[in-house]
Amino acid sequence: MTEQTTTADQAATTAEQQHFEHLISEDSRVEPRDWMPEAYRKSLTRQVSQHAHSEIIGMQPEANWITRAPSLKRKAVLMAKVQDEAGHGLYLYSAAETLGTPRSVLNEQLLSGKAKYSSIFNYPARTWADMGAIGWLVDGAAICNQVPLCRASYGPYGRAMVRICKEESFHQRQGWEILYELSHGTEAQKQMAQDAVNRFYGPALQMFGPPDADSPNSQQSMQWNIKRFSNDELRQRFVDMIVPQAEALGLTLPDPDLKWNEERGHYDYGQLDWDEFMSVIKGSGPCNVQRMKRRREAHAQGAWVREAAEAYAQRQAREAAEAAAAASATDAEATEEFTVVAGRGSAELIGA
Amino acid sequence: MSENQTGNWPLWEVFVRSSRGLSHVHAGSLHAPDATMAVRNARDLYTRRNEGTSVWVVPADAITASDPDSKGGYFESAQGKSYRHATYYTKSEGVKHL
Ligand SMILES: [Fe+2]
Ligand SMILES: [Fe+2]
Numbered sequence: 282m283t284e285q286t287t288t289a290d291q292a293a294t295t296a297e298q299q300h301f302e303h304l305i306s307e308d309s310r311v312e313p314r315d316w317m318p319e320a321y322r323k324s325l326t327r328q329v330s331q332h333a334h335s336e337i338i339g340m341q342p343e344a345n346w347i348t349r350a351p352s353l354k355r356k357a358v359l360m361a362k363v364q365d366e367a368g369h370g371l372y373l374y375s376a377a378e379t380l381g382t383p384r385s386v387l388n389e390q391l392l393s394g395k396a397k398y399s400s401i402f403n404y405p406a407r408t409w410a411d412m413g414a415i416g417w418l419v420d421g422a423a424i425c426n427q428v429p430l431c432r433a434s435y436g437p438y439g440r441a442m443v444r445i446c447k448e449e450s451f452h453q454r455q456g457w458e459i460l461y462e463l464s465h466g467t468e469a470q471k472q473m474a475q476d477a478v479n480r481f482y483g484p485a486l487q488m489f490g491p492p493d494a495d496s497p498n499s500q501q502s503m504q505w506n507i508k509r510f511s512n513d514e515l516r517q518r519f520v521d522m523i524v525p526q527a528e529a530l531g532l533t534l535p536d537p538d539l540k541w542n543e544e545r546g547h548y549d550y551g552q553l554d555w556d557e558f559m560s561v562i563k564g565s566g567p568c569n570v571q572r573m574k575r576r577r578e579a580h581a582q583g584a585w586v587r588e589a590a591e592a593y594a595q596r597q598a599r600e601a602a603e604a605a606a607a608a609s610a611t612d613a614e615a616t617e618e619f620t621v622v623a624g625r626g627s628a629e630l631i632g633a
Numbered sequence: 634m635s636e637n638q639t640g641n642w643p644l645w646e647v648f649v650r651s652s653r654g655l656s657h658v659h660a661g662s663l664h665a666p667d668a669t670m671a672v673r674n675a676r677d678l679y680t681r682r683n684e685g686t687s688v689w690v691v692p693a694d695a696i697t698a699s700d701p702d703s704k705g706g707y708f709e710s711a712q713g714k715s716y717r718h719a720t721y722y723t724k725s726e727g728v729k730h731l
Contacts, residue, residue, distance in 0.1 A: 314698065361681075364681070365681070368677075368678055368681065371663065371678055372661055372678075375661045375662045375663060376661075378644070378662070383641075384664055385641050440661075441661070444661075448681075448682075590665075590666050590670060591642075591666045593666070593667075593670075594666035594667035594669075594670065597667060597669065598667065
């Protein structure tokens with residue numbers, strides 16, 4: 282909009298705005314070509330692209346273990362999971378692009394370090410058991426977060442989430458099974474599983490974001506029907522789910538304050554280390570530098586693939602054009618011949 | 634397609650037929666340098682779990698859509714024509730197979 286906004290324009294904007302607000306109040310969906318407030322577009326672009334970046338960076342801790350998976354089956358499973366995460370990134374980039382920011386810009390924001398991604402991926406995957414803890418707790422927390430997002434007011438985001446959630450349940454189960462096998466193995470294996478759970482429990486709970494009191498953006502996000510439950514509500518839901526799952530594993534959760542609260546009908550849990558959380562977000566986590574470096578390398582190392590694909594596409598197009606030109610030349614000859622024959626025919630007819 | 638900068642590939646809309654007898658349904662989009670590679674990428678991206686028996690890709694800029702600014706107006710003529718629906722006709726209530 283220019284500075285000389287006329288009253289007519291303002292009236293139009295108001296009508297658009299009313300339509301948008303009507304969609305939200307009806308709990309309907311906003312689609313890419315609908316008018317939407319700039320703040321809604323901006324906030325969604327940030328959320329969806331950060332989510333996409335998280336999926337892409339999230340491949341690293343696990344990809345790191347593919348060559349060291351303990352069996353061919355585990356290797357195949359891990360490869361399928363990492364490939365899924367790449368897919369999730371792409372579904373989400375495609376949703377983010379419908380809001381008007383091109384892929385190249387989103388990609389650049391990640392590579393330049395301007396964009397954020399989920400801080401859970403700045404923790405290292407030290408042992409094979411971490412593949413279990415990541416699948417069970419990290420993907421588990423992600424599912425908890427993502428299921429309500431399937432109903433997000435922005436259509437393309439919700440649809441991407443539906444697709445993602447369908448795939449995530451395999452991720453969580455395979456992780457849980459890795460831990461189950463280990464905790465029913467040797468004492469050392471069980472210890473390895475327990476150690477992985479001990480390290481990932483806190484960071485997984487922090488994936489839901491800061492406590493509600495310290496999460497100022499959540500309110501607006503809930504008014505827009507993007508977010509359906511508060512950070513603390515989702516975290517509670519997750520804790521309630523994993524306590525019995527840990528029991529079934531024969532492992533414990535590293536939280537002395539964790540206990541059933543009869544009155545609330547929920548498990549109480551202890552304070553999380555939010556100072557650490559903030560420092561990881563700000564770039565001082567154990568792997569922030571390594572993850573970004575790896576991402577940039579991977580992008581640079583993939584350059585030849587992109588160039589080759591482009592050269593191939595150009596050659597195919599050129600060959601197709603040449604073939605078409607040759608075909609139309611033959612056609613022209615054939616047409617000429619036909620005209621001559623037809624001409625003679627008619628001459629003959631005329632002659633007759 | 635005009636974008637030719639490396640990696641700045643055109644956008645393709647992907648449609649997947651989930652099984653024989655059903656229509657292709659929009660699944661999402663992707664970038665690819667040409668149609669052949671778009672189809673291959675679409676297979677890897679949108680059909681990793683037997684979600685499809687056939688895939689279409691269409692250049693995103695080849696799609697012409699109805700004007701979103703007209704909102705409901707464009708489709709209004711269908712409203713108020715309830716006589717186009719079987720439920721409009723009520724006299725036959727209780728009469729079987731009608
Ligand atoms: Fe994912
Ligand atoms: Fe996952």
